[in-house]
Amino acid sequence: MRRREFAVLIGPSLLVMVGLLVLPLVRTIQWSFQEVTYGQVGTFVGLSNYSQALTDPRFGRAVFFTLLLTIVVTSIILVIGYLIAVGVNGLGALRPYILGSMLVAYVLPGVVGAVSFSWLFDSNFGGVLNLAIERLTGREFLWFTDTWPNRAMIIAHTVWHLLPFSVLMILAGLQGVPKELREAATIDGASAWKMHLYVIIPTMRGIIGFVCLITIMDVLRTFDSLIPLSPQADAIGNESIMYYVFDNAFRDGSQQLGLGSAVNVLSILLILICLFPFIRDLLKEAKTKA
Amino acid sequence: MMPSTATAPSTEVSSPPTRRRRSRGNRVAAVLLILMALLMLAPFVWTALSVTKPTDVAFANPPVLSGYTPTLEAFKNLWETTYFAQYLVNTAVVALISTVVALVLGVPAAYALSRFPGYVSAILLLLALVFRSLPRFSVVLPMYDISRALGIYDTNFALAAALVAINQPFSIWLLRNFFAEIPKELDEAAMIDGCTRFGTLRRIMIPLMRPGILTAGVFVFLFAFQEYLTALVLTDTASKTVPVFITTQLGQTLPMLQQAGAAAMLLTLPVIAIAFIAQKYLVAGLSDGSVKG
Numbered sequence: 001m002r003r004r005e006f007a008v009l010i011g012p013s014l015l016v017m018v019g020l021l022v023l024p025l026v027r028t029i030q031w032s033f034q035e036v037t038y039g040q041v042g043t044f045v046g047l048s049n050y051s052q053a054l055t056d057p058r059f060g061r062a063v064f065f066t067l068l069l070t071i072v073v074t075s076i077i078l079v080i081g082y083l084i085a086v087g088v089n090g091l092g093a094l095r096p097y098i099l100g101s102m103l104v105a106y107v108l109p110g111v112v113g114a115v116s117f118s119w120l121f122d123s124n125f126g127g128v129l130n131l132a133i134e135r136l137t138g139r140e141f142l143w144f145t146d147t148w149p150n151r152a153m154i155i156a157h158t159v160w161h162l163l164p165f166s167v168l169m170i171l172a173g174l175q176g177v178p179k180e181l182r183e184a185a186t187i188d189g190a191s192a193w194k195m196h197l198y199v200i201i202p203t204m205r206g207i208i209g210f211v212c213l214i215t216i217m218d219v220l221r222t223f224d225s226l227i228p229l230s231p232q233a234d235a236i237g238n239e240s241i242m243y244y245v246f247d248n249a250f251r252d253g254s255q256q257l258g259l260g261s262a263v264n265v266l267s268i269l270l271i272l273i274c275l276f277p278f279i280r281d282l283l284k285e286a287k288t289k290a
Numbered sequence: 291m292m293p294s295t296a297t298a299p300s301t302e303v304s305s306p307p308t309r310r311r312r313s314r315g316n317r318v319a320a321v322l323l324i325l326m327a328l329l330m331l332a333p334f335v336w337t338a339l340s341v342t343k344p345t346d347v348a349f350a351n352p353p354v355l356s357g358y359t360p361t362l363e364a365f366k367n368l369w370e371t372t373y374f375a376q377y378l379v380n381t382a383v384v385a386l387i388s389t390v391v392a393l394v395l396g397v398p399a400a401y402a403l404s405r406f407p408g409y410v411s412a413i414l415l416l417l418a419l420v421f422r423s424l425p426r427f428s429v430v431l432p433m434y435d436i437s438r439a440l441g442i443y444d445t446n447f448a449l450a451a452a453l454v455a456i457n458q459p460f461s462i463w464l465l466r467n468f469f470a471e472i473p474k475e476l477d478e479a480a481m482i483d484g485c486t487r488f489g490t491l492r493r494i495m496i497p498l499m500r501p502g503i504l505t506a507g508v509f510v511f512l513f514a515f516q517e518y519l520t521a522l523v524l525t526d527t528a529s530k531t532v533p534v535f536i537t538t539q540l541g542q543t544l545p546m547l548q549q550a551g552a553a554a555m556l557l558t559l560p561v562i563a564i565a566f567i568a569q570k571y572l573v574a575g576l577s578d579g580s581v582k583g
Binding site (some may be wrong): 002005006008009010012013014016017019020021023024025027028031038039084087088090091094097098100101102103104105106107108109110111112113115116117119120124125126127128129131160163164217220221223224227228231241242245246249250257260261264265267268271272275278279282283285 | 316319320322323324326327328330331332333334336337340348349350352353354395396398399401402403406412416419420421422423424425426427428429430431432433434435436438439451452454455456458459462487488491512515516518519523532533536537540541547550551554557558561562564565566
């Protein structure tokens, strides 16, 4: 392909991305060094937004909660997602129905899913799950106002929402494992357990890594679902980083845009660190192709 | 039970007793998977039940499960007492426009990326990946500021433009993987036969890529249709979308809450319909495209 053709084909898309993603991002970085609100020119304040964020105990709690959520949800999703994908892969006629029902949780708009989910647990709205759990355990849980029950509910919701994607991806990966490899392992007398551990999972390293990465990225960004699931997120320490940004930089009455932007920049750094192995692989691959 | 089912495709090489054990394992797995699928559907089903109950028992505690006459009153109320119709039109228009524009921009770009060798592609792709993972607020808050300055705050146009940009990296990423599956020799053959580069894209690649483009289109549409955060920040009343409307109804009186549930159902049903119709393409698309990329 000639350079000119390349430029014409990619130009419009690039223009939109530079104008609507890169420039806003640059603005965020500028704001993070300023004291500023919307529609005004800010004044440079150096690193004080960053030090304000890093010394704010509320921010610390948000970071702790977000990381906790990310680690727990990602581990659950990888294990359960793999098991389900293996199960679905062995299914016959049932398969499209199972996949179809799972897809519902994935395509349901995030907020809608979270609202529906919260109703299952809310005694004010005749929730059926909280009632069942109460009957089973004989204890009453305050799902919305008590820190740990609320966390459990948020974790359950996040797993519920993100699991179908990982099942789909892992299922696709399982179908890519060469049949000969499995047959060879069976002939060599590998048990099912060993087959998965030493043959199938290593072959699918790339996909499992990808699923892990996407899940981490999605959980780090948790925001929508907390609006219905944790109405008092700040008070009970279940605020995500994005919720903290929203509350400080956008909500009426407290538009500390500089502080919010500084937190945005910090989360970008965190995300880049998570992405690093993936980026390195991609660059390595590019180098061998070049 | 799970590990034994994985080897199901190779049962033909195993001895009879193992096969019997495996098929029992399969049945157990099937039952567990059905239970799991029902559990995944539970929140949706529960909401559907709540919004078809009469308002006085809709949120009763303990829940009323029988002895009432199902009613569509909540939907009627929603339609008559709120601006739901307008919000639904806003949501659909924004999703549709942003999908079409995203594909018109994304398809040629993805094609170029899949064919241009070397570092440029890799670096652009890397940027696409990084931008896909950005915290949404880091671009949406500046967009809010800019849209106010330009006087386009709270318009469908501003929201659609924002969503095109936000979804562009993902669209390109997905489409590029589909294009990469098509052998380069096909382009060369077409060009030897006298097609220009753009003719090749239009006449050969796009028809071949139909499932891939459809998959990307469905994804972008779904993202735009359900986007909450961007719509929350960039809209107020005129171009409010359904997801934002639903959350503003929360914490209100019970009839309004039931309306929110009804709105949720109406937003969800077309989405589920699309997902079911496109299921084949979604699964095939994911397995052919993004995974091997």
